[in-house]
Amino acid sequence: MxxxxxxxxxxxxxxxxAVERWGDRFVQRIYxxxxxxxCAGRINSLAARWAAKEAVAKLLGVGMRGPGSSAHSVAFRDIETLTDDDGRPTVTLSGAARARARELHIESxxxxxxxxxxxxxxxxxASTSPAARRRMPW
Incomplete structure (x- = not known):
């Protein structure tokens, strides 16, 4: 693993x-x-989810897509942080983030x-399955 x-x-x-300056344009681009x-407009919650998107991008080894982005980047909305029925934060990946997680054999x-x-x-x-470790070249 x-x-x-x-x-x-x-x-x-x-x-x-950023919210005060750009309003809904910023919020809808990121979240x-x-x-x-x-988040219902709670800035603390929006900020925590911003940090979550950045933290997940770091574990994927990619940057966040913006001006001057490269092929090794993901869009902010490719990483979604919600909560489960017990209130624990969850992560759902889509687009380039999901593709990168698959490349890394990330399971959770x-x-x-x-x-x-x-x-x-x-x-x-994030972790991979023990079987994924055997497939890696090292």
């Missing part, structure tokens, strides 16, 4: 400024409709989100 990790921290004020509904991604004292943080951990 192989384990991949990613971590990100963001100032909540940074996300607040899925389900994420927008879940767990994520933890938190925000306090003006900061939001996310830690993401």
């Amino acid at each position: 192989t384990v991949y990790t990613g971590i990100d921290i963001v100032e909540i004020a940074r996300i607040k400024r 899925s409709p389900a994420e927008i509904a879940l 991604i767990c994520i933890s989100l938190s925000h306090d004292h003006g900061l939001a943080i996310a830690v993401a951990v």
Whole structure:
């Protein structure tokens, strides 16, 4: 089994400024409709999900798509962080993020989100199956 990790921290004020400056244009470019509904305008929650997207991109070994993006990048909305019935954060991948996870033989991604004292943080951990390890060249 192989384990991949990613971590990100963001100032909540940074996300607040982006929302104030760009409004719905920013929010809809970064977050899925389900994420927008879940966060219900709570900047702390939006910031935590921003950090989650960055943390997952890091464990995938790619950047986030934006101006000057490369082939090794994913769109923000390719990584969606919602919650399960018990309130635990979940990650769903689509598009380039999903393709990259398949390349890495990632079987599952767990994520933890938190925000306090003006900061939001996310830690993401992904694992492959033991069988995937045998297929890797090293």
